[in-house]
Amino acid sequence: GAGVSQSPSNKVTEKGKDVELRCDPISGHTALYWYRQRLGQGLEFLIYFQGNSAPDKSGLPSDRFSAERTGESVSTLTIQRTQQEDSAVYLCASSSLDGTEAFFGQGTRLTVV
Amino acid sequence: QKEVEQDPGPLSVPEGAIVSLNCTYSNSAFQYFMWYRQYSRKGPELLMYTYSSGNKEDGRFTAQVDKSSKYISLFIRDSQPSDSATYLCAMKASNFGNEKLTFGTGTRLTIIP
Incomplete structure (x- = not known):
């Protein structure tokens, strides 16, 4: 595809359920980021993948959060036992190895009720 | 202390005014500096990119980097209602x-x- 694609665009889930968010990066981009953005707030770094290197998980807020990426393709962010404070827009971005610009998807708006 | 500090605002100015947006950082290793613009319910998109100290101009936008002070700025001249958005600094x-x-x-x- 032409850009970073995220799905679903909106997700409403009940507290305690698990959710999976998907990110399709731009083809050939080795770097992939997940960020969280709560209503009216800035970007909160979650996790960073770069090629086959070990991911930088330093931003994951708890062990309920995990993410996977197979090679340089699709990434999945999983939130287990969702809580209301998990409600936010989850943004994915990708960039090339020597690129400065990170291209963002439209985000997944997660609402935990 | 966060590596990058940015005043969250909100900032309201009248049309036509000059806008000054700023970030400070603590990591002296940062060499590449970017400004992203994010419209409501959209992913951020790259607005300006600079490397090294000094000014870079692009239309009504000027990005300024002062590495000695660890301070970057984005100036918007002749501001328009369409400039209403969230502006994020980023660095690498x-x-x-x-x-x-x-x-x-x-x-x-x-x-x-």
Whole structure:
């Protein structure tokens, strides 16, 4: 595809359920980021993948959060036992190895009720 | 202390005014500096990119970097209502390897017609 694609665009889930968010990066981009953005707030770094290197998980807020990426393709962010404070827009971005610009998807708006 | 500090605002200015947006950082290794613009319910998009100290101009936008003070600025001249958005600074130490982008929290800007 032409850009970073995220799905679903909106997700409403009940507290305690698990959710999976998907990110399709731009083809050939080795770097992939997940960020969280709560209503009216800035970007909160979650996790960073770069090629086959070990991911930088330093931003994951708890062990309920995990993410996977197979090679340089699709990434999945999983939130287990969702809580209301998990409600936010989850943004994915990708960039090339020597690129400065990170291209963002439209985000997944997660609402935990 | 966060690596990148940015005043979240909100900042409201009248149409036509000059806007000044700023970030400070603590990591002297940062060499690449970017400004992203995020419209409501959209992903951020790259607005300006600079490397090294000094000014870079693009139309009504000027990005300024002062590495000695660890301070970057974005100036918007002749501000328009369409400039109303959240502006995020981002920076990176290297264009190679496993360096990830580090974002500020963003400043919400409103231009009043």
